[in-house]
Amino acid sequence: xxxxxxxxxxxxxxxxxxxxxxxxxxxxxxxxxxxxxxxxxxxxxxxxxxxxxxxxxxxxxxxxxxxxxxxxxxxxxxxxxxxxxxxxxxxxxxxxxxxxxxxxxxxxxxxxxxxxxxxxxxxxxxxxxxxxxxxxxxxxxxxxxxxxxxxxxxxxxxxxxxxxxxxxxxxxxxxxxxxxxxxxxxxxxxxxxxxxxxxxxxxxxxxxxxxxxxxxxxxxxxxxxxxxxxxxxxxxxxxxxxx
Numbered sequence: 001x002x003x004x005x006x007x008x009x010x011x012x013x014x015x016x017x018x019x020x021x022x023x024x025x026x027x028x029x030x031x032x033x034x035x036x037x038x039x040x041x042x043x044x045x046x047x048x049x050x051x052x053x054x055x056x057x058x059x060x061x062x063x064x065x066x067x068x069x070x071x072x073x074x075x076x077x078x079x080x081x082x083x084x085x086x087x088x089x090x091x092x093x094x095x096x097x098x099x100x101x102x103x104x105x106x107x108x109x110x111x112x113x114x115x116x117x118x119x120x121x122x123x124x125x126x127x128x129x130x131x132x133x134x135x136x137x138x139x140x141x142x143x144x145x146x147x148x149x150x151x152x153x154x155x156x157x158x159x160x161x162x163x164x165x166x167x168x169x170x171x172x173x174x175x176x177x178x179x180x181x182x183x184x185x186x187x188x189x190x191x192x193x194x195x196x197x198x199x200x201x202x203x204x205x206x207x208x209x210x211x212x213x214x215x216x217x218x219x220x221x222x223x224x225x226x227x228x229x230x231x232x233x234x235x236x237x238x239x240x241x242x243x
Contacts, residue, residue, distance in 0.1 A: 006032045008119040015137035022129030024122040029084035037071035039094045042156035043163050043220045048090040050227035057194035072188035078237040093153050100146045163217050180235025
């Protein structure tokens with residue numbers, strides 16, 4: 001899963017270059033995510049995301065990361081309607097970050113740089129819209145809110161990495177294939193996924209089990225396990241899409 005997914009032209013936000021940039025205030029059109037069949041999740045989202053999506057884990061290079069599965073086929077998001085609306089009550093935070101994103105600044109301090117997708121059609125330098133910067137080049141409330149959301153999400157991502165590493169150290173992951181058979185007998189499957197093995201989870205010694213419980217992460221694990229029933233519902237969405 002690419003790190004930046006639907007970000008076509010990410011560039012660092014610059015107060016000289018982007019001084020006059022505005023963002024439209026019309027309802028969000030999610031067509032930018034229509035070709036994305038999974039997005040990353042933070043552990044704090046699991047309880048809400050589990051009501052809508054299958055939550056699984058994937059290998060991203062040497063890391064393991066949790067994702068919300070959005071479709072079975074490449075370049076297809078079954079939650080984005082033809083009119084660009086998102087057909088679910090909960091929208092993953094990574095999607096809501098768009099068109100902003102934090103990227104590594106490439107410095108020793110590990111500072112993050114605020115970037116935008118320059119290809120985002122909702123940006124304008126003329127006409128109506130909410131300005132990102134004031135006349136002095138300082139962030140407006142709109143941009144401040146966006147940066148705050150990015151920072152909070154990034155903190156959640158770091159917390160989630162600790163959680164995933166803990167599961168991996170406990171050897172709780174097992175290979176899994178998400179599959180669905182449509183009414184016409186056609187089958188779709190996504191391989192290379194990981195899930196928590198509940199049998200291994202129940203066999204954990206008391207020390208490790210208590211560690212998961214006291215960290216609050218045990219609820220995340222069970223949200224993930226409960227969400228697996230959404231694989232069938234995802235297949236139902238695909239059936240309706242193909243009719």
